[in-house]
Structure formats: structure tokens, C-alpha cells
Amino acid sequence: MSSIIDIKGMSHAYGGAGGTLALSDVNLEIRKNEFVTLLGPSGCGKTTLMRAIGGLVTPTSGSVLVNGKQVRGPNLDCAIVFQNFALMPWASVLQNVAFGLEMRGVGKAERMEKAREAIALVGLRGFEDKYPKQLSGGMQQRVGLARALVVSTPIMLMDEPFGALDQQTRRYMQEELLNIWQQDQRSVVFVTHDMEEAILLADRVVLMSNRPGRIEEVLDINFERPRNPEEVERMPEFIELKEYLWNRLRQMHEMSAA
Amino acid sequence: MARLVAFIIFAGLWEWGATSANSILIPTFTETAKALFETMFVTGDVWPALWISNIPMLIGYGISVAVSVPLGLAMARWTVADRMLNPITALMLALPIAPLVPVVLVALGMGMTPKVVIIILFSWVFITTNVRAGTRQVDRHLVEMARSFGASEREVWFRILIPGAIPAVFAGLRIGLGRAFAGMVIVELIMLPVGIGAQLMDYRGDFKADLLYATTIVVVMEAVLLAIAMQAFERHLIRWK
Numbered sequence: 001m002s003s004i005i006d007i008k009g010m011s012h013a014y015g016g017a018g019g020t021l022a023l024s025d026v027n028l029e030i031r032k033n034e035f036v037t038l039l040g041p042s043g044c045g046k047t048t049l050m051r052a053i054g055g056l057v058t059p060t061s062g063s064v065l066v067n068g069k070q071v072r073g074p075n076l077d078c079a080i081v082f083q084n085f086a087l088m089p090w091a092s093v094l095q096n097v098a099f100g101l102e103m104r105g106v107g108k109a110e111r112m113e114k115a116r117e118a119i120a121l122v123g124l125r126g127f128e129d130k131y132p133k134q135l136s137g138g139m140q141q142r143v144g145l146a147r148a149l150v151v152s153t154p155i156m157l158m159d160e161p162f163g164a165l166d167q168q169t170r171r172y173m174q175e176e177l178l179n180i181w182q183q184d185q186r187s188v189v190f191v192t193h194d195m196e197e198a199i200l201l202a203d204r205v206v207l208m209s210n211r212p213g214r215i216e217e218v219l220d221i222n223f224e225r226p227r228n229p230e231e232v233e234r235m236p237e238f239i240e241l242k243e244y245l246w247n248r249l250r251q252m253h254e255m256s257a258a
Numbered sequence: 259m260a261r262l263v264a265f266i267i268f269a270g271l272w273e274w275g276a277t278s279a280n281s282i283l284i285p286t287f288t289e290t291a292k293a294l295f296e297t298m299f300v301t302g303d304v305w306p307a308l309w310i311s312n313i314p315m316l317i318g319y320g321i322s323v324a325v326s327v328p329l330g331l332a333m334a335r336w337t338v339a340d341r342m343l344n345p346i347t348a349l350m351l352a353l354p355i356a357p358l359v360p361v362v363l364v365a366l367g368m369g370m371t372p373k374v375v376i377i378i379l380f381s382w383v384f385i386t387t388n389v390r391a392g393t394r395q396v397d398r399h400l401v402e403m404a405r406s407f408g409a410s411e412r413e414v415w416f417r418i419l420i421p422g423a424i425p426a427v428f429a430g431l432r433i434g435l436g437r438a439f440a441g442m443v444i445v446e447l448i449m450l451p452v453g454i455g456a457q458l459m460d461y462r463g464d465f466k467a468d469l470l471y472a473t474t475i476v477v478v479m480e481a482v483l484l485a486i487a488m489q490a491f492e493r494h495l496i497r498w499k
Binding site: 056082086088091103131 | 397399400402403404405406407408409413417418421422424496497498
């Protein structure tokens with residue numbers, strides 16, 4: 001299958017060419033409708049890599065191609081779900097969800113209708129007129145998810161989207177994300193530092209190491225789809241994978257501590 | 259209820275203090291209340307004076323807002339503007355304005371213009387610095403979010419920066435209004451005896467202490483009422499907080 005995202009020899013240094021090297025010589029292809037998780041310790045540049053795909057970061061060298069085109073500036077083939085939700089506190093749930101459509105010039109009636117559908121899809125029917133402050137963290141991130149889904153981009157970028165949520169809410173959100181993605185497929189690049197989350201969601205786990213950030217290994221995850229996280233977690237292959245990743249991450253930690 | 263009790267205690271202490279001082283220059287609470295009623299509803303002397311004072315106040319404050327809010331926004335968004343204006347705002351914040359009043363009057367004469375200028379001098383820097391501080395506090399992640407969904411610079415301004423800055427803008431407008439009031443009264447007291455300032459000086463000269471106090475109270479009431487109206491408008495705009 002053809003790749004939708006093609007990253008070639010990408011390096012990125014913060015503070016210009018002489019600055020701190022965040023990513024070094026990254027090569028990665030991501031296929032259409034593929035679910036990829038970027039896993040690694042903090043400082044491995046996984047978020048920088050994701051932001052480069054979204055065009056929020058321009059790499060100091062190498063190239064990022066999306067649909068065969070070089071990414072320059074905010075990439076409208078991507079919709080981002082942010083770690084800190086990034087909801088406008090002065091706007092209602094409905095207005096927040098419709099924001100991306102509005103920026104794309106979709107007319108009011110159409111964008112309100114689509115936003116309502118997306119709100120129902122993430123299970124927030126009845127909350128359209130609430131303000132973000134009136135919602136729990138999990139519900140706020142559902143709004144963030146709906147905002148990203150509703151623009152129907154071929155790629156969705158997720159930056160540790162469930163990192164700020166408690167364990168139980170995080171599990172619900174993972175299940176729902178899988179359900180939604182199963183029904184309405186698109187390429188997903190999902191940044192996380194949670195091993196279990198990385199395995200449960202992904203077709204491929206991209207394991208990254210730090211200082212400077214680079215890709216260590218790419219693992220294929222072959223659990224059947226649609227997936228039920230609770231079943232998958234009990235499988236011996238899952239436990240094996242988790243142990244393997246745990247050991248790799250520990251090695252990295254020892255290497256960088258030494 | 260608590261407020262009413264506080265008010266009664268305050269009025270009682272005033273009455274008792276003024277009675278025991280027994281001075282022609284310190285009216286009792288009841289005398290002041292009577293004078294207040296008279297000047298507002300019987301003679302109506304306070305209204306024309308208040309109106310005369312308010313014209314330059316409104317013009318000066320209006321200009322001040324129209325200039326200071328964009329300045330504050332520009333300082334928050336562009337480092338160049340911030341670097342250029344920062345020394346000026348720092349200086350203006352530290353500088354007492356009252357000593358400048360004679361200077362402005364000498365330069366601009368005795369008409370409406372110097373009053374308007376002084377009221378602007380009193381208020382602008384407080385509006386600018388509050389708007390700047392508030393706009394800088396607008397979540398940078400929101401700007402990034404907007405850009406990622408394709409917002410232009412103009413849309414970033416109108417959909418993120420300005421709505422996010424509204425609470426700070428209002429804080430600045432309220433502080434600025436208080437300062438504009440101070441400017442209005444001070445300029446009339448120091449150099450240009452018209453309006454409320456002239457009336458206050460006349461009452462002082464004629465030992466009409468009760469009217470002097472009553473007129474002062476009217477000015478304070480106007481300031482408080484304006485502040486309340488502004489707060490109500492602000493609450494209406496930022497229901498989301």
C-alpha cells in the first residue's frame with residue numbers, strides 16, 4: 001500500500017542548526033489508514049516528530065512529505081488532538097467543535113450540523129451549549145477529539161491525548177478511539193509514553209530513544225481488529241511485547257544515565 | 259445586611275465624631291445627607307457642574323481607551339513594539355502626573371484641550387499595561403491550535419487573542435476610569451476652576467462644609483456607578499469564566 005506520510009532523513013535542532021539536537025536522521029513511512037504510535041522516554045523527540053508532520057515545526061534538515069507534497073507551515077491534511085485539550089474557554093462545546101470547519105470556510109448551517117454529529121459520536125449529546133470549564137477532563141478531551149474528527153482529514157495527530165486523564169477515563173477513551181477509528185478510518189499518529197497504550201492501539205509501534213531523538217525500532221502489532229483492549233491485555237503475546245518494550249526502555253534509561 | 263450594619267456604624271461614628279469636634283469645617287452625617295439631598299434634588303446645583311466636568315472626562319477617557327487598548331495588544335504580540343514602548347510605559351507608571359498639570363496648562367492654554375490631555379495622561383498607561391499583561395497570558399497553545407486548523411493571522415487575533423484578552427482589557431478599563439476621574443478633579447482643583455472643582459473650591463471658601471462634602475460624595479457615587487455598570491457589562495461578556 002502507498003504511504004501517505006514519508007519522512008526522509010529528518011533532523012531537527014531547537015535554536016537553529018547549532019542548537020540542541022531534538023531529532024537525528026529520522027526515516028519513517030506511514031500508510032493510509034494506519035494507526036502508528038510513537039513511544040519513547042521524555043526528550044526523545046516524539047512530539048517534535050508529530051509536530052513536524054502537522055507543519056507546526058519546520059525541520060532543520062531532511063524532508064517531511066504528506067501525500068507526496070513537502071510540508072510547509074500548518075498542514076491542513078492533519079487535525080491535531082492536543083495534550084492540554086486546547087479548548088477556547090470562551091466558546092461553547094458546539095463552537096469549539098465547529099472551529100476547524102469555520103477556519104476552512106464551511107457555512108454556518110453545515111458546520112453546526114456536522115459539529116452536532118461529531119459531538120454525538122464522542123458521546124457528548126446534550127452538552128453542546130456548555131463551556132469547557134463545566135466539563136470534566138475526559139469530557140474536555142472528547143471535545144478535542146470531536147473537533148479533530150469533524151474536519152475529516154486523512155491524518156489525525158494525537159499528542160499524548162489521554163496523558164492528563166485518570167486511569168479509568170483513559171481506558172474508556174482508548175476503547176472509544178478504537179471504535180471510532182474502526183468505523184471511520186484514517187491515518188493516526190499517536191504520541192504516548194505509556195507502553196500498554198502504545199501496543200493496544202497500534203498497527204505499528206515506533207520505539208524512539210533520546211539524546212538525540214532517533215528511531216530505535218519499529219514493531220508490527222498484529223492483534224486482530226476490531227480490538228477489545230481487555231481481551232488483548234490478557235493475551236500472552238501482549239505480555240511478551242510489553243516485557244520486550246519494558247526491557248528496551250530500561251536499557252535506554254541505563255545508557256543515558258551512564 | 260452586613261453592608262447595612264457597616265453603613266450604620268460608619269454613619270454613627272461620623273455623627274459622633276463631627277458633633278464632638280464641633281468645627282465649622284466638619285459637617286455631621288445628617289448635615290451632609292441633607293446637603294446632598296438639596297444639591298441633588300432641591301437646588302440641583304451639582305448637575306451643571308458635574309456635566310461640565312464630565313465632558314472632558316468622557317472625551318479624554320474615550321481617546322485614552324481607543325489608543326491604549328491597541329497599543330497594549332501590539333505590545334503583547336510584537337516584541338519590537340514591546341521594546342519600543344516599554345521604557346515609556348515604565349516611566350509613565352513611575353511618574354506622578356499632578357506636577358505635569360501646570361506644564362500642560364502653560365503649553366496648551368485654558369480651554370478644553372489641556373483638560374482632555376491631562377485626563378489621557380492620567381489614564382492611558384494603566385490601560386496599556388493591563389491589556390499587554392492580559393494578552394500575554396492568553397494560552398499560547400490556543401494560538402498553535404488555531405494555526406493548526408488553518409487560522410490566518412487575522413483570525414488568530416479575532417478568534418483567540420482578543421477574546422482571551424477581554425478580562426484583562428476590562429481590568430485595564432476599570433483602573434483607567436478611576437485614574438481619569440482623578441485627573442478630572444485634580445485639574446479643576448489645581449488650575450482650571452470650572453465644573454465640580456470650581457464648586458468644591460467655592461464651598462470651601464464660603465465655609466459650606468456640608469455642601470463641600472455632599473458634592474464630593476456625588477463625584478464618588480458617579481465613579482462607583484460607572485464602575486458597577488462596567489462590571490455588569492464585563493460579566494455579560496465573560497460568562498464563560
